[in-house]
Amino acid sequence: MSDSKNSWPLWEVFIRSKQGLGHKHVGSLHAADAEMAIGNARDVYTRRQEGVSIWVVPAENITASSPENAEALFDPANDKVYRHPTFFVLPDEVNHM
Amino acid sequence: MIRTLEQFDAYVAAEKKIEPKDWMPDGYRKTLIRQISQHAHSEVVGMLPEGNWITRAPSLQRKAILLAKVQDEAGHGLYLYSAAETLGVERADLIDDLLSGKAKYSSIFNYPVLTWADIGAIGWLVDGAAIMNQVPLCRCSYGPYSRSMIRVCKEESFHQRQGYSIMVELMKGNEAQREMAQDALNRWWWPSLMMFGPSDKDSEHSSQNMTWKIKRFTNDELRQRMVDMTVPQAECIGLKMPDKDLKWNEETGHHDFGEINWDEFYNVLAGNGPCNKERLAVRNKAHHDGAWVREAAVAYAKKNQKIRA
Numbered sequence: 001m002s003d004s005k006n007s008w009p010l011w012e013v014f015i016r017s018k019q020g021l022g023h024k025h026v027g028s029l030h031a032a033d034a035e036m037a038i039g040n041a042r043d044v045y046t047r048r049q050e051g052v053s054i055w056v057v058p059a060e061n062i063t064a065s066s067p068e069n070a071e072a073l074f075d076p077a078n079d080k081v082y083r084h085p086t087f088f089v090l091p092d093e094v095n096h097m
Numbered sequence: 098m099i100r101t102l103e104q105f106d107a108y109v110a111a112e113k114k115i116e117p118k119d120w121m122p123d124g125y126r127k128t129l130i131r132q133i134s135q136h137a138h139s140e141v142v143g144m145l146p147e148g149n150w151i152t153r154a155p156s157l158q159r160k161a162i163l164l165a166k167v168q169d170e171a172g173h174g175l176y177l178y179s180a181a182e183t184l185g186v187e188r189a190d191l192i193d194d195l196l197s198g199k200a201k202y203s204s205i206f207n208y209p210v211l212t213w214a215d216i217g218a219i220g221w222l223v224d225g226a227a228i229m230n231q232v233p234l235c236r237c238s239y240g241p242y243s244r245s246m247i248r249v250c251k252e253e254s255f256h257q258r259q260g261y262s263i264m265v266e267l268m269k270g271n272e273a274q275r276e277m278a279q280d281a282l283n284r285w286w287w288p289s290l291m292m293f294g295p296s297d298k299d300s301e302h303s304s305q306n307m308t309w310k311i312k313r314f315t316n317d318e319l320r321q322r323m324v325d326m327t328v329p330q331a332e333c334i335g336l337k338m339p340d341k342d343l344k345w346n347e348e349t350g351h352h353d354f355g356e357i358n359w360d361e362f363y364n365v366l367a368g369n370g371p372c373n374k375e376r377l378a379v380r381n382k383a384h385h386d387g388a389w390v391r392e393a394a395v396a397y398a399k400k401n402q403k404i405r406a
Binding site for chain 2: 007008010027028029030032033036043044045047048064066067068070071
């Protein structure tokens with residue numbers, strides 16, 4: 001039953017839900033080529049007007065960071081609270097800055 | 098980050114989500130692959146009984162609605178296969194397991210759809226039971242499954258309402274139409290209750306899945322909710338529940354109901370329901386008849402790549 005084995009590649013799908021917002025990952029699908037991937041994404045992920053624009057990307061072309069590097073990548077931000085404005089206490093007389 | 102079983106358990110217990118590349122116990126991965134793929138198969142096979150009625154829907158509007166519902170089921174299957182694949186399985190292998198009969202799908206789709214009222218009963222009861230099962234899955238600890246279920250649940254309540262509205266319409270009709278609706282309820286009620294799976298005392302997967310937050314409520318808890326929800330909906334349109342033991346229990350604040358025929362449940366599960374063979378045969382035929390289309394699409398894509406290169 002391996003006729004399905006010569007299968008269509010996997011594509012990741014990103015949808016812009018309305019003008020002014022960025023494309024957001026919604027899931028994946030299989031398609032023989034990019035054009036079919038757009039068509040399938042339209043049928044699978046936008047049946048109820050969820051989108052005004054679609055990106056499809058071959059899943060194999062996505063490079064992702066690994067959870068193993070999460071600490072090295074993201075923890076250094078932990079001790080830099082001064083990057084947030086609330087770190088700085090303003091004199092009472094100054095209401096907004 | 099998660100490196101050990103203890104860390105994993107603590108992480109899940111704190112209601113944090115597990116994502117595809119995170120470390121997870123083999124049992125968690127296997128359970129999810131089994132559950133998500135069976136769920137996907139159920140959506141796909143679920144199209145067959147209803148698909149048969151698209152050309153026989155009683156009006157153009159009902160036809161368009163049923164068509165949209167069946168298309169949704171296809172979409173739900175695809176969201177779920179997509180979630181399963183994040184766990185490191187190939188979709189082609191999952192589909193092969195469905196076609197060979199190795200993988201299970203929901204037994205409810207092995208019952209025949211005899212009249213138009215059955216389409217009403219399926220939307221109302223079968224999709225109703227599915228919603229009852231799926232709403233807690235929106236909070237499942239595995240991110241991709243949880244996100245798929247949120248999409249599915251948003252779409253599913255249209256399915257239940259369209260089914261109930263068919264029953265409402267029939268109950269406003271003539272004697273024959275009301276009998277047709279009652280007959281459909283009589284046949285679909287018990288199998289719908291069986292959709293929640295074995296009784297808690299016989300359920301093998303429950304407790305570990307609760308700890309892993311794949312499951313939030315037990316089979317019996319969800320079944321009780323289904324009964325409590327459905328009884329007033331049936332009464333409201335003049336349908337009679339096909340259960341002589343059904344009665345309101347003032348003390349518990351729930352309905353007591355009769356014993357499920359578990360022999361029937363296990364018999365259909367074992368492949369001996371009225372339509373098990375037919376459903377798999379139809380699915381296999383569609384898959385094999387479509388093989389040339391899939392191959393042609395690959396050949397076309399390869400040819401275009403060469404032209405561009």
